[in-house]
Amino acid sequence: MNVDWGQVAEAFARVLEPRRVVRRREELLVYECDGLTAYRQRPPLVVLPKTTEEVQAAIHICRQYGIPFVPRGAGTGLSGGALPEENAVLIVTALMRQILQVDIPNRRVVVQPGVINSWVTQAVSPWGFYYAPDPSSQTVCSVGGNVAENSGGVHCLKYGVTTNHVLGLKLVTALGEVVDLGGWVPEMPGYDLTGVVVGSEGTLGIVTEITLNILKVPECVQVLCADFTTIAQAGAAVSAIIAAGIIPGGMEIMDNLSINAVEQVVATGCYPRDAGAVLLVELDGSPAEVDEAMTQVQQICREQGARSLQVAKDPQERQRLWQGRKAAFAAMGKISRNYYVQDGVVPRSRLPWILQEIERLSRQSGYRIANVFHAGDGNLHPLILYDGTVPGAIEEVEHLGGEILKLCIQAGGSISGEHGIGAEKRCYMSELFSPEDLETMQQLRRAFDPDHLANPTKVFPTPRTCGERTWAAQQFPNVPVF
């Protein structure tokens, strides 16, 4: 492709303020990667619209010149969804940060995509409400990016991920049309296009307004930290809690390696360093409900062999228990030069099996793998520790990550719980979906983007980059069936 980028930049400068059209090499640096820093590409041009009209104008210019575009939110994504392309404009929504409406009686907030996740809760907390999806990056990631990746968080076990909290969207399609999807009430007739766009990773267009559902802050919250000799015991406790009909707000497991990394960095003092695993269980609701459930949860943990139990009842204690979990990824830097975080899902009943398999892969490969995960959802975050200065290490680690994903598929699970597919995992899509399933998705994509301009190299595999892969028709061989 032979593009006169000077000419294109001038076209953008006619519809945006010139300082929101970025071409200088040093200014482009910051846009070279998102949270998946192992993948880098300098974009030829970055534009920062502020309104729906400006986004529409930007897409029209791309169409006019036949140039693809890559949408980017706050750039905190972990699967390279916002990784630039050599010949594509990067359209950044970070300056679209207005909270447009707060409608407390109907529990809705309308925001622009650049609004930071935690701002939503701040805006509605005076009335006792909050916005539920809480990625660990929630103080820096944007709602637009959350919508693109269908982000989750530690409290998504009970309350669901982003798609469960989006009522409606304004979208500029890849064809440059402005459409309103969904509405102000939860279920709308016609096709659920809101649900399609949430999690579409910028491949259908750019979202410019988002109507979010907000929830009442629970009257009472308690957090339990239980430590176990083995991770298997912690896993059994998770199953038993769910089996008892209790749905905690969040339920997280950290293994010994993670505990030690965390205690070395943030020194919470909460997690015993010799524990095989700690289990964090957050319960919310009315005081009576929480007290009753907490008694049951403690009983279950003891039955499953918990060595000690700590219950935090005030916000400070709760924060201390959660602090280590929230810092877990960052803490890996203390015990390893580099780490690679994977994001896979298995049906909850397959957790013990997959943890054993990951341990086997770790032994065989010689790489340490830390496990920090949303246990209640079966959403794993294995962290593979490596030294990026060793030649060939990154390739080996990526291969190892791929092996873990294949195991997730084998267990009837998925290759992404909340981080998306992006640039990183698209080659594994053809192991999860049949050629017909993928072709059906492409049909939908072509309906929105016939010219293939919207984030064209993400999410879906191509034979050129991924080679030919065989899809195993029988996907659920190991799932127990009654």
Place this chain on the structure above:
Amino acid sequence: MNVDWGQVAEAFARVLEPRRVVRRREELLVYECDGLTAYRQRPPLVVLPKTTEEVQAAIHICRQYGIPFVPRGAGTGLSGGALPEENAVLIVTALMRQILQVDIPNRRVVVQPGVINSWVTQAVSPWGFYYAPDPSSQTVCSVGGNVAENSGGVHCLKYGVTTNHVLGLKLVTALGEVVDLGGWVPEMPGYDLTGVVVGSEGTLGIVTEITLNILKVPECVQVLCADFTTIAQAGAAVSAIIAAGIIPGGMEIMDNLSINAVEQVVATGCYPRDAGAVLLVELDGSPAEVDEAMTQVQQICREQGARSLQVAKDPQERQRLWQGRKAAFAAMGKISRNYYVQDGVVPRSRLPWILQEIERLSRQSGYRIANVFHAGDGNLHPLILYDGTVPGAIEEVEHLGGEILKLCIQAGGSISGEHGIGAEKRCYMSELFSPEDLETMQQLRRAFDPDHLANPTKVFPTPRTCGERTWAAQQFPNVPVF
């Protein structure tokens, strides 16, 4: 269209058992309408496949002859989604009634589309689980139809409608391809095509397997029946209960006209005949939680002027309180020769306004309108009472129903909460959605069904049948915004 139906029937008889290819006039009678009995059309041919392969073969035959098809489940739909067409094959899934898998540890059930809604709960109740969406017709309606219409029910306030409980689908597309959508874990990468197909009313293809999520039966359930002098008081109680952070399992209002119809038919003895409205509130959870919330709800009802409060704590009493609500539609037959049920949604805060407006329409038109509704969701079911033997009555009643839908749109709501659009309401779609929004849906439809064979005359408006309508760009003029 000139079709040799004898020849087409022979083609079907080669892939299905001949007795599952129906052509005899008297046997076709039963398929002339669904639950919307005001609309009738005898189909030229009815086929009843039993497997995915047979559905695929049936669609291939339709494609071969260029004949459209209309899918039908149990035929209980209320918007004419399964209304036959003069030149289309009716493909009925009623014989596809196998429960394929029950997977208790992962809380999933896989069923064929003809399985009756209540069978799912029956299948899992030995383990203490149930399937949440509960249309009033749940003992006769099928899961396939529920998926097509994205059905709700009285317990959908807390637990959501069908789409919130479907993990995955096997679909034979209108192109005759078999695809697997979604999976065995709640969030899958790629586009959420499961969400698109749920509620698509048979316009994309025919679903042949459905993976459902099941829930643990709550430990404790209590139902409160409160009666009020005015419906406005009952509405205010609903708002206050939600504002207090309580989310009941269900929360229903019946007005005076409905109360009297019900008491005349089922004589529950629970609903005072002179009440302006009764409010039914079902709370579920742990005993402590339910007791606490029930105390609060009773307090709120008293503050809003409740005249009397009855609490049912055992299953028999509960059933008695619900019995009238579940029989409400049928009971209208006792006080009116015919009734027409409408299904609209408004943001909860607009309930008092819309009820006033419906009362105004009733006064102006001279038609009695009973209100029975899912108050917690803002989902109205106005029942317009009329005498079908009076010339012109049905047209007037349809017009009146349309006026109510327009008011719902004006309030920022929707024209269907749970009954779908079907044949009945498609002309109102262009008042809810802009031309661009509708065209985007058509793009998606064409991706699945380029030849426009799947239920072609449903859901979407056409200028020929609906004329030109003007879409009011400003949809939410009356919604209070803070």
